[in-house]
Every structure is written in structure tokens, then in C-alpha cells.
Amino acid sequence: MTKTVEHIECLIVGSGPAGYTAAIYAARADLKPIMYAGMQPGGQLTITTDVENYPGYPEGIMGPEMMELFRKQAERFGTDVRYGMITSVDLTGKPPFKLIADESHEILAETIIIATGASAKWLGIPSEQKLNGMGVSACAVCDGFFFKGKDVAIVGAGDTACEEASYLAKICSKVYMIVRRDEFRASKAMIHRVLNTPNIEVIFDTETDEILGENKVIGARLKNRKTNELRTIDISGFFVAIGHHPNTDIFKGYLDMDETGYLQTIPGTSKTNVAGVFACGDAQDKVYRQAVTAAGSGCMAALDAERYLAAKTDVSN
Numbered sequence: 001m002t003k004t005v006e007h008i009e010c011l012i013v014g015s016g017p018a019g020y021t022a023a024i025y026a027a028r029a030d031l032k033p034i035m036y037a038g039m040q041p042g043g044q045l046t047i048t049t050d051v052e053n054y055p056g057y058p059e060g061i062m063g064p065e066m067m068e069l070f071r072k073q074a075e076r077f078g079t080d081v082r083y084g085m086i087t088s089v090d091l092t093g094k095p096p097f098k099l100i101a102d103e104s105h106e107i108l109a110e111t112i113i114i115a116t117g118a119s120a121k122w123l124g125i126p127s128e129q130k131l132n133g134m135g136v137s138a139c140a141v142c143d144g145f146f147f148k149g150k151d152v153a154i155v156g157a158g159d160t161a162c163e164e165a166s167y168l169a170k171i172c173s174k175v176y177m178i179v180r181r182d183e184f185r186a187s188k189a190m191i192h193r194v195l196n197t198p199n200i201e202v203i204f205d206t207e208t209d210e211i212l213g214e215n216k217v218i219g220a221r222l223k224n225r226k227t228n229e230l231r232t233i234d235i236s237g238f239f240v241a242i243g244h245h246p247n248t249d250i251f252k253g254y255l256d257m258d259e260t261g262y263l264q265t266i267p268g269t270s271k272t273n274v275a276g277v278f279a280c281g282d283a284q285d286k287v288y289r290q291a292v293t294a295a296g297s298g299c300m301a302a303l304d305a306e307r308y309l310a311a312k313t314d315v316s317n
């Protein structure tokens with residue numbers, strides 16, 4: 001295939017709330033952004049049902065519809081949204097940075113805004129996929145409210161699982177916490193909180209054999225890993241909190257990351273260790289991970305990119 005090349009001011013990689021917000025700001029600042037939206041445009045919100053905690057939607061909105069509105073708003077100001085992947089990058093040397101899209105198209109970008117997000121890890125059992133969005137969720141803060149006064153289960157034993165179990169315990173009648181080993185991975189303070197919450201029952205040494213239900217979750221069959229004993233619990237919601245994986249692999253070796261791959265930015269900014277490359281959203285945030293915080297950081301990234309380009313122009317004039 002012949003290679004085509006284009007030279008642009010601002011490339012946005014990723015199309016969740018962070019990417020689209022960056023696009024709205026960058027387009028309005030006349031940076032003529034091009035966005036590579038990935039293979040699943042819209043990011044994690046496209047696998048969510050109702051979003052009720054994003055300000056401005058008093059009645060809530062479906063995740064995919066919300067992302068469609070974000071896209072329209074970004075396009076209205078001139079963002080070129082493309083469905084495709086950035087497949088390789090070269091961030092050595094000075095800008096423009098060279099990137100390859102869809103294996104064959106070369107882009108030279110003066111600035112890059114990384115908004116590639118993170119993907120929740122899943123257990124990998126068929127019923128989990130079948131009931132995703134119908135009682136199975138990877139975000140207690142997003143979906144816990146739908147199970148008000150009901151019994152739910154959460155899988156995981158890290159800080160996220162403990163935090164989400166505590167959150168769910170305030171809303172739900174009972175929370176079963178399914179832990180695969182005989183101990184937690186979370187910090188002591190988090191463990192203490194879980195163990196001292198009366199309506200959380202921790203079930204150690206246990207894995208999920210199957211989530212039960214046809215069109216909605218009605219229970220889970222659990223298996224003791226030491227005795228192989230099976231047990232069924234009646235639940236309406238099943239939460240998976242076994243970690244996330246930031247989608248940052250293509251930037252390895254160029255950008256500073258923590259040990260789990262989250263991009264590191266200069267605190268209070270979206271700046272990475274490479275001047276001209278900015279990061280926003282879940283690709284650089286393992287603590288808050290909300291649509292609204294991602295959108296806010298996307299705005300920061302576009303403003304940082306605009307100011308970076310303006311400062312360069314001032315120097316060259």
C-alpha cells in the first residue's frame with residue numbers, strides 16, 4: 001500500500017470524554033485537530049447503560065448516546081474524526097512527531113493529545129459477557145445506584161474493590177465480596193474499612209463459576225478453590241473490580257509511565273515528559289476514572305497544547 005503523509009498541528013488519539021472534550025477545545029482554538037477514534041469509538045461509556053452522574057443531564061442519558069453527542073459537538077467545530085487506530089509512534093527528537101495510522105498513513109503532528117483511556121479487566125467467563133450492562137458492571141460508582149436496597153456481589157481484593165465494596169454497602173442491602181485468595185491485596189486502611197462494615201460479607205478462596213440469569217442477573221454460582229465446593233448466592237448486581245489496563249502500550253519507551261502503564265503528567269497539567277505531547281483521561285488517571293474528570297482533563301490538554309503552540313510561534317517570530 002502506498003504511504004500518504006499529512007502534517008498537522010494537533011492529533012488526538014482516543015475518543016472517550018477526554019478525547020472529545022480536547023477536540024472541542026482544540027477545534028475552537030483553530031488547531032484543526034484530527035482525532036483517531038479507535039476501533040470502538042466512544043470508549044468505555046459505550047459499554048455503559050445509563051449515565052446519571054454527569055452534570056447537565058438531570059434525567060440521565062445512555063452512555064452511547066452521550067458519546068454520540070460529544071462526537072457531534074467536536075465535529076461541529078471542525079474536528080476531523082476518523083475511525084481507525086494509531087498503530088505506531090516515534091516521539092524521539094523534536095516535533096513534528098511521526099505517527100502511523102492504520103499501518104500505512106503517515107502523520108506528522110506538532111502536538112499529540114493522548115486520550116486512549118483504560119480498559120477494565122474482566123473475569124473472562126461467558127455469562128459475564130452475556131449479562132454485561134444487564135446487572136454486570138465494572139464500575140460501582142457509575143452503576144451502584146441501580147441496585148439500591150438490593151443484594152450485590154463484587155469480585156476483587158485490591159484498593160478499588162475495597163473502595164467500591166464500601167461504596168456499594170452504603171446503597172445496597174448486602175455486598176458479597178468475592179476474593180480469590182485467602183488474603184486481600186488492598187492497603188490496611190481499606191481492609192479495615194471493609195471488615196468493619198456489617199453488610200459486607202467477604203468470601204475468601206473463592207472464584208466465580210457462573211453468573212446466573214438470562215436477561216438480568218439473579219445470582220452467582222461460586223466455587224471454593226480449596227474444597228471445590230459450590231455455593232449459590234442470590235444477587236441483582238455483579239461488579240468486577242480486578243483492575244484496569246491503561247491503553248498506553250504504543251507509547252512505551254517514549255513516555256514516563258508508572259509500573260502499571262499509566263502515563264505520568266506534571267502535576268496540575270497534562271504535560272508528559274516529552275514537550276508537545278499531552279495526556280488526559282484514564283490513560284493517566286487511575287484514581288478518579290470518571291467521565292467528568294476525564295472531560296476536565298481533556299480540556300486541560302487542549303489548552304496546554306494551544307499554549308505550547310502559541311509559545312513556539314512567539315519564539316519563531
Ligand code: NDP
Pocket residue numbers: 122123155156157158159160161163179180181184185186241242243244286287
Ligand atoms: P489491583 O491490581 O491492585 O488489584 C486487583 C485485584 O483483583 C487483586 O486483589 C487480584 O487478586 C484480583 N484479581 C485479579 N484478577 C482476578 C481474577 N481473574 N479473579 C478474581 N480476582 C482477580 O487493582 P486495583 O484496581 O484495586 O488497584 C490498582 C492500583 O490503583 C493499585 O495500585 C491501588 O493501590 C490503586 N488505587 C488506589 C486507590 C486509593 O488510594 N484510594 C483507590 C483505587 C486504586 P490477587 O490479590 O489474588 O492478585
